[in-house]
Amino acid sequence: MLTPMEQEALEIQGLKILVESLVQYKGRMVGTPAAYTPTRFSKASDTNKKVSNDTLNYDQVFIRDFVPVGLLFLIKGDFEIKLDGEKEVSVKGHEIVQNFLEVTLELHQQERPQTFLNTGRVLMPASFKIKKTGGKEKLEPDFGQHAIARVTPVDSSMWWILLLRAYWKATGNTTLVHRADFQEAIRLILELCFSDRFDREPTLLVPDGACMIDRRMGIYGYPLEIQVLFYAALRSADELLDRKNYTNKDIIPAIEKRLGALANHIRDEYWMDMPRLNRIYQYNVEEYGAAAINKYNIYAPSIPYANLDQWLSEESGYLVGNLGPSQIDFRFFSLGNLMAIISSLVRKDQSKAIMELIKQRSKELLGQMPLKICYAALEGKEWEIVTGCDPKNRHWSYHNGGSWPVMMWMLAAAARKVGQEFHDEEYTNLVKEAVEAAGKRLKKDEWPEYYDGQSGHLIGREARRNQTWTIAGYLLAKELLGDSGLKHLELLKFNEKTYRKRKQ
Numbered sequence: 001m002l003t004p005m006e007q008e009a010l011e012i013q014g015l016k017i018l019v020e021s022l023v024q025y026k027g028r029m030v031g032t033p034a035a036y037t038p039t040r041f042s043k044a045s046d047t048n049k050k051v052s053n054d055t056l057n058y059d060q061v062f063i064r065d066f067v068p069v070g071l072l073f074l075i076k077g078d079f080e081i082k083l084d085g086e087k088e089v090s091v092k093g094h095e096i097v098q099n100f101l102e103v104t105l106e107l108h109q110q111e112r113p114q115t116f117l118n119t120g121r122v123l124m125p126a127s128f129k130i131k132k133t134g135g136k137e138k139l140e141p142d143f144g145q146h147a148i149a150r151v152t153p154v155d156s157s158m159w160w161i162l163l164l165r166a167y168w169k170a171t172g173n174t175t176l177v178h179r180a181d182f183q184e185a186i187r188l189i190l191e192l193c194f195s196d197r198f199d200r201e202p203t204l205l206v207p208d209g210a211c212m213i214d215r216r217m218g219i220y221g222y223p224l225e226i227q228v229l230f231y232a233a234l235r236s237a238d239e240l241l242d243r244k245n246y247t248n249k250d251i252i253p254a255i256e257k258r259l260g261a262l263a264n265h266i267r268d269e270y271w272m273d274m275p276r277l278n279r280i281y282q283y284n285v286e287e288y289g290a291a292a293i294n295k296y297n298i299y300a301p302s303i304p305y306a307n308l309d310q311w312l313s314e315e316s317g318y319l320v321g322n323l324g325p326s327q328i329d330f331r332f333f334s335l336g337n338l339m340a341i342i343s344s345l346v347r348k349d350q351s352k353a354i355m356e357l358i359k360q361r362s363k364e365l366l367g368q369m370p371l372k373i374c375y376a377a378l379e380g381k382e383w384e385i386v387t388g389c390d391p392k393n394r395h396w397s398y399h400n401g402g403s404w405p406v407m408m409w410m411l412a413a414a415a416r417k418v419g420q421e422f423h424d425e426e427y428t429n430l431v432k433e434a435v436e437a438a439g440k441r442l443k444k445d446e447w448p449e450y451y452d453g454q455s456g457h458l459i460g461r462e463a464r465r466n467q468t469w470t471i472a473g474y475l476l477a478k479e480l481l482g483d484s485g486l487k488h489l490e491l492l493k494f495n496e497k498t499y500r501k502r503k504q
């Protein structure tokens, strides 16, 4: 464990890196790059050399990566910090988040690159950089047209709406939120509720790698992460759209209708616990019509009963990773499950069951570095077929069962929310212990992007150092676990809502 003094020094060091890495556009601070390579940290740049000299796109501001940084700035507000060898600088946390929201909005509304013209205005870019030509600055977005494997960043727009809501909660700046361009952006993103599609589910059909897991990992179809972020974005929009604005008159009821359908679908169909497993175990197949119980025609040999029988207990449960025709992806995806708790996509009893699973399986899920991105890892033939033999995603590495410290903030928020609902801080205490132990390693290892190995002992082979969302994930978790944690939680969480079930 770190001593209180070491703890304080670590927090200051993390915050300093974030402040120092801030990117400027036309004189305003607009975000932080994914990873920061400070020239004067010679030790850090030495370790970076072991990784790769190629920055790829890690010098860009990613929408999803900036979210924890932005949330931290919202909590910190205005503060002074002394950068090494310089005098104190004042940082205006709220203003930085506002700048980020405005700049990304500008990107959203500007003309799309030709390869992405048909995405409508639903997408926000994955990332952007500032290009300087002839003394002029220009924003250069990446909607996936440059990204490795040309993946589509479906999650970006949803994270953007979530950050906008947190900003609004922190500042009360309704004038900005109700501004015509902001209202239009929300409407355009959530045109998703109206758009004609080939599928009939309330969930969203997306390609592989459309979210934090932005490589081929067998998550095409209806991955949990996207559905949860969609739900949270819809809940946010429901609060942010101006009801007095006539242009919003059709979208608000559409959002409310979709919220109910989506929540009921996920709560029923994605839920996995012992009673459900037992029911699925007894399924008949090839059922036709409205009375079908095995709606997705799941075949018994595709279900890892033996593993699930060990993995689950009578008290635990979780949301499965994906659901489609004759397919349930039984992997546990942490981001989706935690954000489902935070956004109240799941009911209170389900939230508790998920935290119970994390507690009972803490050796596997929290390990030496919270938190595993998913469990279990794909191995052998399955890895070959599903990832396309991706060496970066070998078992227990990177997206395939690697450990991502950024997710500590979601873990902390979920634990606090369940703790508050059940007047029991058991999960909060578990998470506190895990986060404190992690702090010591993050300091020594210089804030890596991810860790490898079944217990998260190894620094990811290709992990960048000074990864900004690692720093923010840890600092934000500390804030959420601290004395004012419940107040900060208000920026993120949604209250439970029940929805009437409609006849199919």
Ligand code: GLC
Pocket (backbone or CB within 6 Å): 034, 058, 062, 064, 065, 211, 212, 213, 214, 215
């Ligand atoms: C990797 C991650 C992605 C992240 C990006 C920048 O591509 O998979 O989630 O946004 O790096 O850190």
